Amino acid sequence: MGCPKKQKIESDLAKAKGLGSAHHGAEHWMAQxxxxxxxIPLVIWFVYSVMAMKGASHAEFTAYMAEPYNAFAAxxxxxSVFYHAVLGAQVVVEDxxxxxxxxxxxxxxxxxxxxxxxxxxxxxxxxxxx
Amino acid sequence: xxxxxxxxxxxxxxxxxxxxxxxxxxxxxxxxxPAYFDMMMALVNTKIGTLAMFGFSFLLYYHMCNGIRxxxxxxxxxxxxxxxxxxxxxxxxxxxxxxxxxxxxVCEYM
Ligand code: HEM
Numbered sequence: 529m530g531c532p533k534k535q536k537i538e539s540d541l542a543k544a545k546g547l548g549s550a551h552h553g554a555e556h557w558m559a560q561x562x563x564x565x566x567x568i569p570l571v572i573w574f575v576y577s578v579m580a581m582k583g584a585s586h587a588e589f590t591a592y593m594a595e596p597y598n599a600f601a602a603x604x605x606x607x608s609v610f611y612h613a614v615l616g617a618q619v620v621v622e623d624x625x626x627x628x629x630x631x632x633x634x635x636x637x638x639x640x641x642x643x644x645x646x647x648x649x650x651x652x653x654x655x656x657x658x
Numbered sequence: 659x660x661x662x663x664x665x666x667x668x669x670x671x672x673x674x675x676x677x678x679x680x681x682x683x684x685x686x687x688x689x690x691x692p693a694y695f696d697m698m699m700a701l702v703n704t705k706i707g708t709l710a711m712f713g714f715s716f717l718l719y720y721h722m723c724n725g726i727r728x729x730x731x732x733x734x735x736x737x738x739x740x741x742x743x744x745x746x747x748x749x750x751x752x753x754x755x756x757x758x759x760x761x762x763x764v765c766e767y768m
Contacts, residue, residue: 564729
């Protein structure tokens with residue numbers, strides 16, 4: 529990715545730094561599985577909800593989201609799916625982008641974006657439900 | 659075949675992320691911009707919107723089934739080539755079956 533590479537000999541530590549999952553491989557891997565398992569029931573609820581909301585008016589949709597069970601499931605879904613997706617995308621970025629600084633930019637940008645999106649979603653659910 | 663299934667898991671994951679941004683906007687507009695919410699609902703009701711929903715549902719089921727298979731792999735099962743080949747078809751057919759049942763319900767009951 530056209531990024532100037534340092535030509536000096538790096539220590540192993542310096543090499544390992546910035547290689548993403550090299551720092552916390554196991555935790556990252558575990559979190560990906562935990563969220564994957566949590567995603568299964570949540571996604572089934574999600575599909576059901578989207579089906580139930582087919583052609584719904586704004587009033588019908590907000591009434592549905594305001595049900596405590598639905599608001600609860602939706603918040604869990606947002607947290608689990610976005611966390612899972614960011615962890616997953618992190619691996620994809622790490623695998624395909626070889627330039628360190630560009631990779632860091634991508635990773636940080638992506639995490640900021642999805643964190644902001646998740647907070648906006650949770651805020652929306654609370655606004656509708658409360 | 660197994661390699662193609664593997665890269666499809668990645669592709670489906672990334673496409674699902676793109677799709678989830680749209681669903682996030684759906685929720686956010688519902689809370690803050692009802693006019694845009696109505697617009698999104700109208701868009702989903704077009705042919706292209708329905709096709710996108712259909713595609714998303716298949717990708718979601720595919721990723722879910724293949725994700726479950728991934729976790730079997732992590733536990734050390736299904737590694738033999740023959741079993742991996744069978745699992746490919748189990749994953750594909752389950753995803754197709756779930757998509758089919760979902761849309762049959764949508765067409766008949768919703
Ligand atoms: C329905 C339940 C789901 C299950 C059971 C599941 C399972 C998994 C598993 C086990 C992995 C790791 C694969 C590996 O180690 O190579 C994974 C990766 C991933 N998932 Fe999911 N997932 C689900 C839903 C989702 C959703 C809804 C999204 C997106 C919004 C998503 C996005 C991703 C991404 C981007 C990756 C990384 C792909 C890669 O590393 O190649 N997943 N998923």
